[in-house]
């Protein structure tokens with residue numbers, strides 16, 4: 001039987017120097033060589049298992065990279081100091097000046113700003129399209145297009161990408177499909193569905209303790225080695241290197257990811273269903289009312305559910321802000337950006353994580369200013385959480401008392 005991603009991670013054994021159950025942390029930036037010839041060969045990239053300098057690679061980063069390659073079922077993976085470090089490395093590796101990217105129009109604000117504003121410096125153009133419409137994606141591809149880029153579940157609108165269809169299209173034009181899978185580790189396995197490169201911000205669910213910033217690129221052995229090339233590897237030369245201490249702590253957290261994802265999904269599904277029943281405008285891929293529900297159902301790994309993110313549109317920004325402040329006072333979660341924490345986190349994306357996107361474009365994609373994004377936490381008694389959140393919503397007129405079931 002083929003092993004699940006969680007089992008593959010569980011099976012990895014790395015022992016520490018003295019037989020410790022966790023691998024030793026490599027607390028060195030540089031490494032000695034017994035012979036000068038070996039040093040030269042290592043520079044040229046010809047010696048496996050030799051370390052040169054920790055921006056290039058280090059044992060702790062390789063352990064974490066290997067575990068994340070197991071997670072995504074790719075040949076290899078490189079870790080970076082942030083999700084943006086991973087994303088920028090991939091783009092600069094794949095694109096030359098004058099090239100073109102076809103990207104989903106609903107993506108993380110930082111990725112959007114990189115593509116829309118920063119890449120102008122290099123004359124790299126991006127067409128932002130609705131990637132749930134495959135014909136629109138195909139019509140945007142030009143002879144200069146070097147990648148199709150999307151998020152498995154998009155930020156913040158939670159649109160579901162049809163990864164199989166996008167991968168099929170990418171193959172037809174022999175360009176890579178790059179998928180940011182930050183929102184749905186384990187739930188969606190983009191590489192299994194045909195994606196060439198899978199990116200994560202490890203800062204979110206994978207680390208899960210909101211104490212570190214990190215990223216990863218999962219892909220073929222060849223592509224991961226290219227990124228590390230001392231002469232023209234974007235990962236090596238842009239310098240977004242993860243510290244070994246952080247790599248070691250993220251590896252330890254990764255080992256409980258499967259348990260956490262199930263609970264995040266279970267809690268989010270419960271709240272989404274309840275609030276939809278109450279008549280709120282809830283967006284959650286697990287709801288039948290979600291336009292991407294069937295696509296998600298067809299491509300997901302069912303035991304991990306539909307993920308921990310949901311949005312509720314409460315009508316306008318003032319109400320959204322007041323409601324979030326009240327929920328925080330009631331200790332139902334924190335008014336904070338980011339996601340994947342044990343505690344529920346909420347923010348209004350229009351004025352925070354997606355504020356890089358101009359207002360007209362926010363409107364065009366359906367990002368309204370009363371939208372609250374929730375990253376649902378690991379609450380032990382989510383029914384109690386629901387009742388308490390409902391009280392806050394009644395207080396701010398988001399829910400009428402008579403509409404609500406007891």
Ligand SMILES: *Cc1c(COP(=O)(O)O)cnc(C)c1O
Pocket residue numbers: 082083084085108110111151155180182183201202203204213214215
């Ligand atoms: C947070 C996030 C990023 C950026 O990751 P950092 O670790 O903050 O650099 C990229 N994509 C998505 C979907 C994210 O949520």
